[in-house]
Amino acid sequence: MVNVSIARRYARAILDVAAEGNRTDLVAEQLNAFAAVVEHSPELSDVLLNPAYSRAQRSLVVESVLQALPTPADPALSNALRLLVDRNRLGYLPDIARLYRDMADARAGRVRGQVTSAVPLSPDAVTHLQQSLQQLTQRNVVLETRVDPAVLGGASAQVGGTLYDGTLRTQLEQLRRELKS
Template identity: 30%
Template sequence: MSTSAIAKRYARALVGIGAEQKMVEQFGEELARVREAFATEEFLRLILESPTFPLAKKSAILADLVDALKISDGMRAFLGLLLEKDRLRFLSQIDQTYRQLADDLAGVQRARVVSATELDDKQRQAIKAGLEKQTGKSIELTVEVDEELIGGIQVEIGGRLFDASLKTQLKRIEDTLKKG
């Protein structure tokens, strides 16, 4: 079974449980905290993913981790299942897929905007309103500044990139001139 199929299966199950218990948002936050702990503590992740380390010891370490992170019982059981089935190595993909499924359930779509300069609130609202009109969904914007764009913006939404930056337009002109 492919990595993405495994991640989808577990993420779909967790979203289903979260929806039943009205804890979709909380599960998402907890899953992100555990993923972050794995990302920052490489040794912890390696031990918990190791096929040679005894399961009982890994369970004790995971129990200490979820206690330290103040994880709910539902997420604790989910992480225990991942450990038991040797699926903790897919945690990052499960988190990413979970976030997408939870957003779909809530009717939210995330968009990443990269601008050459800082955007004011009026510009952010205009971009958000335009994207909401295009998608028919509520948009959650993440705005970043990249001065190398020279001017304009780039918008990434739903796996697509819309590039209206001056840097890209100048590159296209350069390519056209080189081709003759």
């Protein structure tokens, strides 16, 4: 079981260093990209997490992955990753990336949301929905879209802990309950 408090401490430290240089969003993108590369490559994950490999070998692998990122790695990120290798804490990387993103969003006044619809939404519809949710929440909303044919029609949006459900499936279920009673 991963200790979230350890991941939170590392995420907060990385955020504090990145915020000094006003680079929180850049570091968030790079940290998420690095974590995604590790997550999607079982071989890479094995090298980074397997104690059979030396710290020097893991350091070389981390440096190679950082060099392969589309933009040069921010010093805050590369130093943090070196520290994670030195302290044998790379197993916390997915949690660190998630917590860092959440902390950076909170600091910037953003909230993340997810919109689920039966068919892909047009960019105009996503923009309109985003603006409506921003008015409701009084915060800057960053939306991710997802397609799920099971909703039948309409859309549902989860922003923070609130679910705005305008799906046909939910309306039909509500109608069925009303007719039964």
